[in-house]
Amino acid sequence: xxxxxxxxxxxxxxxxxxxxxxxxxxxxxxxxxxxxxxxxxxxxxxxxxxxxxxxxxxxxxxxxxxxxxxxxxxxxxxxxxxxxxxxxxxxxxxxxx
Amino acid sequence: xxxxxxxxxxxxxxxxxxxxxxxxxxxxxxxxxxxxxxxxxxxxxxxxxxxxxxxxxxxxxxxxxxxxxxxxxxxxxxxxxxxxxxxxxxxxxxxxx
Amino acid sequence: xxxxxxxxxxxxxxxxxxxxxxxxxxxxxxxxxxxxxxxxxxxxxxxxxxxxxxxxxxxxxxxxxxxxxxxxxxxxxxxxxxxxxxxxxxxxxxxxx
Amino acid sequence: xxxxxxxxxxxxxxxxxxxxxxxxxxxxxxxxxxxxxxxxxxxxxxxxxxxxxxxxxxxxxxxxxxxxxxxxxxxxxxxxxxxxxxxxxxxxxxxxx
Amino acid sequence: xxxxxxxxxxxxxxxxxxxxxxxxxxxxxxxxxxxxxxxxxxxxxxxxxxxxxxxxxxxxxxxxxxxxxxxxxxxxxxxxxxxxxxxxxxxxxxxxx
Numbered sequence: 502x503x504x505x506x507x508x509x510x511x512x513x514x515x516x517x518x519x520x521x522x523x524x525x526x527x528x529x530x531x532x533x534x535x536x537x538x539x540x541x542x543x544x545x546x547x548x549x550x551x552x553x554x555x556x557x558x559x560x561x562x563x564x565x566x567x568x569x570x571x572x573x574x575x576x577x578x579x580x581x582x583x584x585x586x587x588x589x590x591x592x593x594x595x596x597x598x
Numbered sequence: 599x600x601x602x603x604x605x606x607x608x609x610x611x612x613x614x615x616x617x618x619x620x621x622x623x624x625x626x627x628x629x630x631x632x633x634x635x636x637x638x639x640x641x642x643x644x645x646x647x648x649x650x651x652x653x654x655x656x657x658x659x660x661x662x663x664x665x666x667x668x669x670x671x672x673x674x675x676x677x678x679x680x681x682x683x684x685x686x687x688x689x690x691x692x693x694x695x
Numbered sequence: 696x697x698x699x700x701x702x703x704x705x706x707x708x709x710x711x712x713x714x715x716x717x718x719x720x721x722x723x724x725x726x727x728x729x730x731x732x733x734x735x736x737x738x739x740x741x742x743x744x745x746x747x748x749x750x751x752x753x754x755x756x757x758x759x760x761x762x763x764x765x766x767x768x769x770x771x772x773x774x775x776x777x778x779x780x781x782x783x784x785x786x787x788x789x790x791x792x
Numbered sequence: 793x794x795x796x797x798x799x800x801x802x803x804x805x806x807x808x809x810x811x812x813x814x815x816x817x818x819x820x821x822x823x824x825x826x827x828x829x830x831x832x833x834x835x836x837x838x839x840x841x842x843x844x845x846x847x848x849x850x851x852x853x854x855x856x857x858x859x860x861x862x863x864x865x866x867x868x869x870x871x872x873x874x875x876x877x878x879x880x881x882x883x884x885x886x887x888x889x
Numbered sequence: 890x891x892x893x894x895x896x897x898x899x900x901x902x903x904x905x906x907x908x909x910x911x912x913x914x915x916x917x918x919x920x921x922x923x924x925x926x927x928x929x930x931x932x933x934x935x936x937x938x939x940x941x942x943x944x945x946x947x948x949x950x951x952x953x954x955x956x957x958x959x960x961x962x963x964x965x966x967x968x969x970x971x972x973x974x975x976x977x978x979x980x981x982x983x984x985x986x
Contacts, residue, residue: 502719502739502740502741502773502774502775503737503738503739503740504705504721504738504740508689508690509687509688509689509690510687510688511601511657511682511684511686511687512684512685512686512687513657513682513683513684513685514683514685515648515649515682515683516648516657516681516682516683517647517648517666517667517681517682519666519667519681520657520681520682525599525657525682527601527687527689530737531737532737532738538735539734539735539736539737539738540636540637540734540735541629541635541636541637542636542737543600543627543628543629543636543639544600544601544629544636545599545600546599546600546601546657547599550711551709551710551711552709555690556690560705560707560710560714560719560740562772562773562774563774564661564662564758564774565662565758565759565762565769565770565774566762566771566772566773566774567772568662568663569711569713569770569771569772570711570713570772575662575770576662576666576672577663577666578659578663578664578666578667578679578681579599579659579663579681580599580659580660580661580662580663581599582772584710584711584713584714584772584773585705585707585709585710585711585714585719586707586708586709586710587705587706587707588706588707588708589705589706590703590704590705590706590721591703591704592702592703592721593702593703593749593750605883605884606881606882606883606884607881607882608795608851608876608878608880608881609878609879609880609881610851610876610877610878610879611877611879612842612843612876612877613842613851613875613876613877614841614842614860614861614875614876616860616861616875617851617875617876622793622851622876624795624881624883637830637831638823638829638830638831639830640794640821640822640823640830640833641794641795641823641830642793642794643793643794643795643851644793645793652884653884661855661856662856665856665857672856673856673860673866674857674860675853675857675858675860675861675873675875676793676853676857676875677793677853677854677855677856677857678793696913696933696934696935696936696967696968696969697931697932697933697934698899698915698932698934724931725931726931726932732929733928733929733930733931733932734928734929736931744905745903745904745905746903754899754901754904754908754913754934756966756967756968757968758952758968759952759953759956759963759964759968760956760965760966760967760968761966763905763907763964763965763966764905764907764966769964776966778904778905778907778908778966778967779899779901779903779904779905779908779913780901780902780903780904781899781900781901782900782901782902783899783900784897784898784899784900784915785897785898786896786897786915787896787897787943787944799980799981800978800979800980800981801978801979802892802948802973802975802977802978803975803976803977803978804948804973804974804975804976805974805976806939806940806973806974807939807948807972807973807974808938808939808957808958808972808973810957810958810972811948811972811973816890816948816973818892818978818980831927831928832920832926832927832928833927834891834918834919834920834927834930835891835892835920835927836890836891837890837891837892837948838890846981847981855952855953856953859953859954866953867953867957867963868954868957869950869954869955869957869958869970869972870890870950870954870972871890871950871951871952871953871954872890
């Protein structure tokens with residue numbers, strides 16, 4: 502799972518049936534780590550069963566976890582989903598805990 | 599899943615039987631994120647059950663999701679597929695939603 | 696699996712039911728390798744069934760392994776978990792073993 | 793799946809039984825994309841049920857897809873395999889299709 | 890699968906029960922490819938059912954393949970394992986095969 506921010510939404514009229522009825526959000530990973538910063542990574546498109554809004558911090562899961570989160574039985578044509586909307590996160594520098 | 603653009607096609611006469619009858623598209627990830635840009639990533643080869651054309655924006659899924667999208671029963675020798683053809687996407691800068 | 700350090704924690708009130716009752720830790724990969732250093736990678740959010748504290752070195756597993764570690768039956772909406780708290784690690788330079 | 797070139801072979805006398813009888817090829821991803829080039833990625837070692845030769849362009853699949861391609865029933869200790877030998881590929885610049 | 894070198898070992902007293910009895914090796918990917926070199930990647934921690942020593946070249950597999958290699962039935966809290974100890978590998982420059 503990763504911590505990300507919703508930066509947009511994707512619309513596709515022509516899609517596999519399993520994707521009908523799911524909002525598809527574009528989520529960018531947040532680099533919560535110490536310096537030096539990690540290189541940016543290409544955003545993920547995640548189905549959203551949680552109702553997240555653009556700008557919110559979310560938790561995204563992949564693979565079977567995403568299908569379970571969307572209510573599928575495992576045979577589902579998606580593999581990334583929002584599994585939580587983040588209230589807050591706290592980070593500590595090494596040794597400062 | 600990721601947002602990509604179809605940049606080409608691959609032909610292979612000698613291939614495992616499960617790949618017969620599927621177009622194999624070369625898809626490059628789009629960097630929809632904020633600056634700084636993410637480094638480019640090596641393109642993915644995805645089976646295409648949707649009829650996407652070169653130049654179109656598509657949504658690509660991996661693993662079991664791809665096999666389900668291609669109508670397989672899960673025992674299928676492919677693990678990336680086009681699951682949607684994108685009409686549009688909208689991106690918002692952080693805080694501008 | 697990777698060797699990481701716990702650098703923080705995430706709280707989410709709105710989350711899929713499967714995540715209830717799990718602490719969600721932010722874990723940064725340690726670069727244990729030879730020079731030159733590997734580029735930093737974006738931290739992972741992992742469920743923690745082990746009781747790791749911020750600053751501790753942990754072992755993180757992905758996918759089904761993570762679900763098994765958290766006591767799930769495989770149909771579980773998470774895919775990263777702490778599977779061990781590291782006592783120590785020893786590294787040898789190439790050829791010095 | 794990705795488009796790669798066979799750049800070598802690996803021999804291992806001591807290996808898990810499931811790998812017996814499979815050639816193990818070293819495959820490097822081809823960067824078929826637009827400029828700027830993607831960073832190189834570490835080569836993959838793939839089982840080869842297709843009889844690919846060094847220097848040939850191949851299609852490599854991961855995970856269950858690779859096990860299916862090698863004739864396994866899914867309980868197989870490998871997760872990358874050559875699934876096709878590429879005759880040709882055609883790439884179009886964005887907008888030139 | 891990837892070609893790596895064992896660079897160390899990890900000890901964890903507090904770990905999920907499935908990891909008991911497995912040595913946990915730190916393995917760094919070898920860049921067997923052509924120039925330019927690939928960026929280094931963060932080392933992997935792999936269970937070792939093969940008895941590899943520090944400094945040896947090994948083949949590492951992920952996911953279900955790793956669990957099968959370790960004798961698990963698939964419900965096993967690990968996802969990376971040494972599946973072979975490399976005798977030798979041969980690499981050819983493009984076109985020199």
